[in-house]
Amino acid sequence: MRLGAGSPKLAHIRETLGMRDGCEIFAGIAGEKLWVCRLHFEAGGGAAFEPLREVPAQKPMRFAAAVAFARPQIAQRILFEAACLGVSRLVFYPAAKGEAAYAKSSLYSGGKFSEWLEKGAEQACAPDIPEFFACGSLAEACGCIASAFPNPLRVAPDLYEATANLWDFAPRLAEGGAAACAVLGGERGFADSDREYLRGAGWTLVSMGGRVMRTDTAFISTCALCRAMMLDNRPTALKPENL
Numbered sequence: 001m002r003l004g005a006g007s008p009k010l011a012h013i014r015e016t017l018g019m020r021d022g023c024e025i026f027a028g029i030a031g032e033k034l035w036v037c038r039l040h041f042e043a044g045g046g047a048a049f050e051p052l053r054e055v056p057a058q059k060p061m062r063f064a065a066a067v068a069f070a071r072p073q074i075a076q077r078i079l080f081e082a083a084c085l086g087v088s089r090l091v092f093y094p095a096a097k098g099e100a101a102y103a104k105s106s107l108y109s110g111g112k113f114s115e116w117l118e119k120g121a122e123q124a125c126a127p128d129i130p131e132f133f134a135c136g137s138l139a140e141a142c143g144c145i146a147s148a149f150p151n152p153l154r155v156a157p158d159l160y161e162a163t164a165n166l167w168d169f170a171p172r173l174a175e176g177g178a179a180a181c182a183v184l185g186g187e188r189g190f191a192d193s194d195r196e197y198l199r200g201a202g203w204t205l206v207s208m209g210g211r212v213m214r215t216d217t218a219f220i221s222t223c224a225l226c227r228a229m230m231l232d233n234r235p236t237a238l239k240p241e242n243l
Helices: 008-016 072-085 100-104 113-124 138-146 166-173 192-200 215-230
Strands: 024-028 034-041 047-054 061-068 087-093 131-134 153-157 180-184 204-207
Touching (some): 024 047, 061 072, 061 138, 061 215, 072 087, 072 113, 113 131, 153 215, 166 204, 166 215, 180 215, 192 204
Parallel strands (some): 061 087, 087 131, 153 180, 153 204
Antiparallel strands (some): 034 047
């Protein structure tokens, strides 16, 4: 493996990380493997990575999410954190109460989303990249994430009409092999038609407390809470009675 002289990644290694020739560094190939490598700077300005030992693979989180198309700055953070946290599949869809212009961003249609997924994976020192889909409707998005796992928990965080607390499902998610799928609304929340569809399709509207969250904050919180329950490692401060 090597990086050319003009690579932004190599500039980051040199200038931000301050790595010197001969140092050990994590390096890998997206979607494949990760190694501890020895860094060798080349005379022409590039760098080569000498694999020393393979890093044990990290299993992606058994979690998939559908999020309403958001303004690019918010969506970038969602993409980054999804890869950083190890989400298996991430889907964007047009919300009934959302801005139609968001879906037209080149972030989704021009392939720029892959840059943010890659940055998140790099942050986590993990080669796995979440599957990415852009769907045309809420129903299509729900089907896309639900098909990622057999019999997943299906939840939709909702501040106003939740019928359960997300933590109510902790025993189920703590079981080996458990999986969860979550649908999140846009910055204006779910429309009544969204809630009607979700209930009819077997999704449970759940609460994560009484605070109004931005779309990216809601996504990160949902993902982190499900991850904690899957690991059966619930922080005391986040138990239902403290929400």
